[in-house]
Amino acid sequence: MQIVLEKRSQASSWMNVMSPVLAVSLTVIMGGLIFAAIGKPPLTALYLYFIDPLTSWWSIEEVLVKAGPLVLIGVGLAVCFKANVWNIGAEGQLTVGALMGAMVPILFGDWQGPWALVAMLLLGAVGGAMFAFIPAWLKTRFGVNEILTSLMLVYIAQLLLDWMVRGPWKDPHGFNFPKSVAFEGWHLLPMWGDGRMHLGLVIALVIALVLYWVMRNNLKGFEIRVVGSAPRAGAFAGFSQTKMVWFCFALSGALAGLAGLIEVAGPIGQLQPHISPNYGFTAIIVAFLGRLNPLGVVFAGLLLAVSYIGGEGVQIELGISDKTTQVFQGMLLFFILMCDTLILYRIRYLSAKPVTGSGDAS
Amino acid sequence: MQNNSNNRLPTPLLRVTKLTKKFGDFVANDSLDLSIEAGKVHALLGENGAGKSTLVKMMYGALQPTSGVIEWQGQRVTVANPAHARDLGIGMVFQHFSLFEALTVVENISLALPPQLRQADLSQRIASLSNDYGLPLNPEALVADLSVGERQRIEIVRCLLQQPKLLIMDEPTAVLTPQEAQALFSTLRRLVAEGCAVLYISHRLEEVRQICHDATILRHGQLVAEVDPQVETAATLAQLMVGSSVHQVNRPANNAVGPVLLQLKHLNQPSNTPFGVALVDINLSVKTGEILAIAGVAGNGQGELFGVISGEEGDRSSRSMVLMNQVCNQLTINQRRQLGAAFVPEERMGHGAVEHLSLTDNILLSRHACNDTPNPLNRGLMGIDRAQLATLNATIGRDYDVRKGREDAQAGSLSGGNLQKFVVGRELNRKPKVLVINQPTWGVDAGAAALIRQAVIDLSRQGSAILVISQDLDEIFELADTIAVISRGQLSAGYAAAQLSREDIGLMMAGSHEQNNAGSGT
Structure with a gap:
């Protein structure tokens, strides 16, 4: 079997806007799975990672x-x-x-x-x-x-x-x-x-x-x-x-x-x-x-x-090591590039085996 | 088997039934039926975009049909890829060759053959086969040194070595001189006499009438007629292709020939890529009210010549070009536009226009520095004058019949003919004093071509000097007051159009005017 990327005749403009949102969501899901895999409570970790920084004025200032x-x-x-x-x-x-x-x-x-x-x-x-x-x-x-x-x-x-x-x-x-x-x-x-x-x-x-x-x-x-x-x-x-x-x-x-x-x-x-x-x-x-x-x-x-x-x-x-920051940033870049690619191309599976002969045509 | 019911007829070599190909919502081929018989030349006719290429690509395995059946010698097949098609006995000669210019003929051919056919005596086989079929080739020659016609022979010989039962040829004469085309026809006649079938794609009606036994005509992806080209005339075939009778171009005599507006004097330009074409001692002049047409087979320096005249390429220190009585080699393309020149390049998409930009942005592309609109389009810190661009877009759309989905559609959404009308209209709207236009109606439907040619003639009769570069001899005779021919970077003198026959031009295309023929070794 052969996998090809085929250019879409028209890229969806809606998906073009949604792509970053999708990429962030996928990063959050993958991040949760990684936290769970290393034995940390995924929801708590995700809360600490993405929400907690926005809950105090001090940390909002740090974000800015x-x-x-x-x-x-x-x-x-x-x-x-x-x-x-x-x-x-x-x-x-x-x-x-x-x-x-x-x-x-x-x-x-x-x-x-x-x-x-x-x-x-x-x-x-x-x-x-x-x-x-x-x-x-x-x-x-x-x-x-x-x-x-x-x-x-x-x-x-x-x-x-x-x-x-x-x-x-x-x-x-x-x-x-x-x-x-x-x-x-x-x-x-x-x-x-x-x-x-x-x-x-x-x-x-x-x-x-x-x-x-x-x-x-x-x-x-x-x-x-x-x-x-x-x-x-x-x-x-x-x-x-x-x-x-x-x-x-x-x-x-x-x-x-x-x-x-x-x-x-x-x-x-x-x-x-x-x-x-x-x-x-x-x-x-x-x-x-x-x-x-x-x-x-x-x-x-x-x-x-x-x-x-x-x-x-x-x-x-x-x-957890602060290297998670780089892991998250890497995942985010990967997912955004993946979403962008799939907006422009669709995946097709080709069967490489030629079908010849009349046995199946009767 | 399906064909038991009609076994009185011979089984066709290839038959497609209800073949459909969709790209998204666009139906490129709509339920086509077609039979090709051994020993005949079958023409596939249609305008650009009618679906001819899509159909043959499915036969050759380069595309897979959305639905429908392909039968080969009576058996249903799925042509998985071009290698499979060649195994079946289908060969194809493409319009654009895939040859390595730095390799010899025999090296190129051996690369494309399956391993069991690569043998030491391949050179001899090529030499004997090519002589047999009247396609003389030197197997040891470097491809870079060969003419386009010779390169096409390599592709044909490459197919013939695999002894195909069906040979598909996509617009084979588009790159040939009239004499070379005649030689190709005798080869094709010999092939069909031996029982091979040829599927011949073209929109040149005279040659279809000359060599084809059957003709299938496509329009907008649908099969509109199957005719015997021997009993039709070129006019009836054209009407079937276009769907209505074609507007005749009206060309008043030019009686107002005045001063020279564009002149090249001993222009020399070395090739800037290893296999580009060097321009050698080019001289030409175009007067006000005159249309000078440059004929020639593609790839003989037309693109390079256009680049030098437009200012996109070329030696800035030379003094070989005079525009409006001013030496202009040192000027940029925008400074030449400000002098009153306008340019339409050969490639609409990616050169003359940008696919994903709107039409108004594409007007800005060539006119942002022209300063010939009532107010400047580029207002610096005040931004771009969008309102004025919208007005221009509406005017161009109306004057040149540009059909589009939305008023300010993306350039890429227009059909080839409409985009060409837009690109030409964008320049003609300026009423330029000098127009340089390369392949004005290449790949454009007959209606759009007639409109563009008429507009070019009208502009010249209002006193502009026009240089047309074209491969299409019909177009050249329709437009030109004066004709010159380019071959291997050398330009012939200009001759009054009325004095020249097609045969004269054909001889010049083959290089009869060149000062020396030793240039091929460089």
Whole structure:
């Protein structure tokens, strides 16, 4: 027997909207089965994972704090993927953005004032974009696959950060801990609430709204959609594929770099070897779960943020490893891609055995 | 057995009964009955989209029927896949060849044969078989160096090596010069004389009348007639295919020929892919009020020429192209549009239009930078002028009879003919001073083709310069004031259409005007 995927003549637009809902439901069911299989009460675990984070103001704030970078990176990646440009290295661009922005407090610690913060934010974005230009240049100049180069550059960026905080940028009064000086005053984002809410979430929301408008109503958004789905038609419209690669890496790299700077100038408050729980990779899931639509990305970012807090919750309450977070995120990506595939294709079983002869035809 | 009742008739080689194929809700073949007899050439006629390809793909095992029966030599069969069809004795020559250009003829053929047929003396067998049937082939030649006609011979020889009882040919003459087509016909006559059956798919009526014994005519997936093509005329066959009489194109004499608007001077363009076509010393000029048509067999540099003229490809530093009295090699496609040029590429889907975008978005595709609408379509930070796009869409739909499900339907939901009317209408609506159009009515039904050709003629008579690239000689004679022929990237001089016969063009298609024939080794 042979199994083939056959393209559907028309994809259901209703299912296209329902696909993320279906994928989340399947993830929850599979998650319950996994909890049961390792001998934990599945309903309690699922409650702790998905509902409990939303029951106290403190944890809702934490969810929002985690959602900020996910949304900011996710909208950039959504635009990228829409244009058929595959930046998988947002985690690295986030890291370099944080390093660049941190130059202000670490090297020019005496410069205080609003402009210092603005300079930090700009440097973060520029750093992320510059680092993203490496795969963009390799792709447009030599035709190197950007998935590989952008991914491998992540490790370079992380090792660079590690070296910087253990070497040149280590706090001289920090008891030899691998950390930079703590940022102070205008080198930190304005915070409010009783938790760690900060300006970053507002920045993420504003950028998501702007990109939503651009994708819908601006010629640039049209260009992104055309170049990504029909490159020859893009050339016919006078859009350059090469410029699109540069634009996408610049945008997504800048937003990832900005997210990195916001993390170190917000919740963390200094440089340290680990500044992100894989936001750059999780944002790939966010972009797909949000249907590559900037508004969808906002909701998907909130959902994935819940999965971080929920993972910590089940670890504390039930003693399950916090690696469950990655298991859930992996399942979610798997199910969303599966649902998307089945929206576009149907499965058919073909019998490979030819039926010949007249014995059965009388 | 089912055919006991009518055993006075000989058992047909292949018979299909009530064969139906549905794709979702769309019925591509609706309960078709058809018999093919040994020793005859059977024509399958119909417009594009009539269901011809679907039917033969089911016979060849490439598609499975939704319902219905296929009988082979009187026995009911399920043709599971093309390999099974070949085991039964059904061979097929496709319109688009599947050959490896970097391999030799014998290597290509041996790849496609079942292992027991791959033998050391294959080269000799190919040489003798191809000579026997008047299809001369050098087994050691590289496919990349062969003409399209020669490549088709490889496919035919590949089928013949397996001694088929039925040979299916999908539009075989679409890629041949008139002379090559005549050679193919003698091969087919020889085959049927030996008892082989041929199923011949075409929409060229004259050749069907010339070589076919029976004809089955399909329209919208249904069988509308079975006729003897010898007693029909081309006109009655056309009427059966289209379902109504075809509108005649009205072509007033061109008496207003003025200054040159588009000119190429010694244009050279190396091939940018290993097996693309290099353009060699191309010279042409198109005057206001003139239609210059470039004839030629597909794959002789037409696509490359279009790309250079539109500005999608080409050397920006060269000074070989003049548009509206201005050297324009350095200009982008949108800057050329702003000078008054318009372009219609060969591929509607994926090049001229984007399948999943709406019609208004597809208008934006080629016109966002033209600046010839009352207000700019792209208002920058004010967004895209959707209202104006909707008005344009309505105008184009009305002027060019674009039939669509919804006013702003997705481009992919339109039939080929309606999408082509839209793509042509989108450009003609601008009243361009220079129009370059590649295969204007390729794969389009006769009604839409007549409307498009008329619109092109009307535009030229209003004073535009028009360059048409086409493989269809009927179309070329209907449209052209001047005809030039392209072959292997070289363009002949332009001749007044009235001075040329089909045979003259056929000779030029085969390369009689080329400066040297040594270019084939590159």
